[in-house]
Amino acid sequence: MHDVIPKQAVAKSFSNAAQDYDQFARFQHELAKSLIEMCPEEKKQTILDLGCGTGYCLPLLNQQYTKASLLGADIAPGMLAFAQQQYPEFQYAVADAENLPFAEGQFDLIFSNLAVQWCDDFSQVLIQAYKCLKPGGHFVLSTLADGTLAELKQAWSQVDQHQHVNQFDDENDLKAMLGASLFQIEQLNISTIYDYHKDVRGLTDSLKRIGAHNITDGRAKGLTSPRAVKQFMQAMETHRQEAGLPASYRVLSCCLKKPE
Template identity: 40%
Template sequence: MTDLSVAKLPGALPDKRQVAASFSRAATSYDSVAELQRDVGQQLLDRLPASIMPERWMDLGCGTGYFTRALGTRFGEVTGLALDIAEGMLNHARPQGGAAHFIAGDAERLPLQASSCDLVFSSLAVQWCADFASVLNEVHRVLKPGGVFAFTSLCVGTLYELRDSWRQVDGLVHVNRFRGFETYQQLCEASGLNVISLENRPHVMYYPDVRGLTHELKALGAHNLNPGRPGGLTGRARILALVDAYEQFRQVQGLPATYRVVYAVLEKPL
C-alpha cells in the first residue's frame, strides 16, 4: 500500500476489535517470545533526543508494559501514562507498574486533553491502526509545543518469505498486510509535525523450522488478522506444501523471517 487513500479503505487492515482480542489473549505468552519487540523498542529509546526531560510521557500501545517500565525508570513513573486498546495487555501490565495510570484507549481517538504530553513513545503498535493519519492528528493534538513523537512500526516487505511461500500453496491471505514506507513518509510530512528522522531498516530473525515462526506469531498475538484470511484449520497437505516452499529461503542460520521496521522521531513545532 503506497497510496494514501488505500490506507483508509475498510478492510485494508485488520479490524481493531480483532486486534484487541488477539493481543489480550496473548498477554501471558507475549514476553516469552518478544525478542524482536524488545530489540526494536530499545533502538527507539536510543533514538530519543538526549536533552528530552518530559514532565509527562505516554507509552502508546504499551502491551505488557515492558517499555512502560523502561520509560518509568528513565523519566519517572509518576509522570507516565500507559495506553493500550487490549484490556488483557493492560491487566497484565498494570500490576508491574512503570506508569501512574494505565488507560484503555484507541490511538485514533486518544482520551487525553490537548497539549498534555511532552513525549509520546510507541513501539510496534501503530501498524495495527487502519487510519494512521488520525493517529498523527491525535498525537499532534496531545503533544505540547516542542513535544516529541517517537514510534516504530512495520511496513511492506515484512514476513515476505512467509507471504511468498503461502502464495505457492493457495493464493489466500495468510500474512498480515502493512503500509508501504512511502505512505509513512507522506503521512508524516503532512502531519504538521517536524520530521527529525524517519528510516526503514530490515531486522531478520531465524528459526529452525516453519513451526517455530508460526508458534511465535501466535504467542505474540500477531498471527493472521486480515480480512479474507482462510477460516478453520489448515490441512496437513497445505502445511507440508508451505514447509517445502519456505525451504527455498533457508540459510546457514536457519529459516529467515524479515521484518521491515520503520523508525521515526517527530517533533511538534514551537
C-alpha cells in the first residue's frame, strides 16, 4: 500500500499543468495509442474516458468508435476546461474515479490511461467502474506499479531519506485486486517502458510540467540544498545509457469485461 493520496493536491497539480501537459506527455501519448489497440473491436455506444486530462484520447477513441457518444471525466477542473476548449464536440464531467457520479450501467466502455495510479484504492476504482458499466461492457485501463521512476528513487536514496518519488502499488497487489474483482480479465500486460531524456533537468522538468511530480506526504518540505541537488544529479548520471537518461515506467495495462 502507498501513503494516502491528497486528492485536492492532485486536482490542483494537474489543473495547473493543463496548458503545458501535451507538449511534455510523450510517454503518456504513446501508451494511450497502444491502449486504444487493446480496446474491443465490437461496437460501443457510450464511452467514458476516465481521467481524460487534456482530452488527448477522446478523438482517438472517436476514430475507433465513430458512432459512440463520448464523455471525458477528470478530478481536475483545469484539465477539463482545457479539454473542452480543444475538443468542444465531446461532453465533460468532474469526477473522482473512486466515487463516480454516474448511473448504474451507463457505459459500454470505460477507458482510462494513466490516471488511476493517483487513487488510494485500486479495488474501489474497479468496483465503481463495474457499477457504471452495462453487462458485457469493458474497462480498458493502464496504471503504474512500483518500479516506476526507479532511477530517480535510487539516485535520491544516495542523497537523503526523504521520499522524492510518488509511491505506486506493487504489481502483485494490483494483480490480486484484479483477480478478486467481479471482472473477467480478457487481456493483462505488465512491462517496463523507458522514456529517455537528454539531461536530469529535462527529465525532472517534464515530470513537473505534466503535474506528476511528487505530491505524496513524505516528500521533503522546503527547498532542497544546492549540494543535495548536485549529489542527486551525479547519482542520476550513473544511469545514463546511449539513448540518454532513462525514466522507467512499470506499466500494467488490461482489458476487463463485465460478464453478460
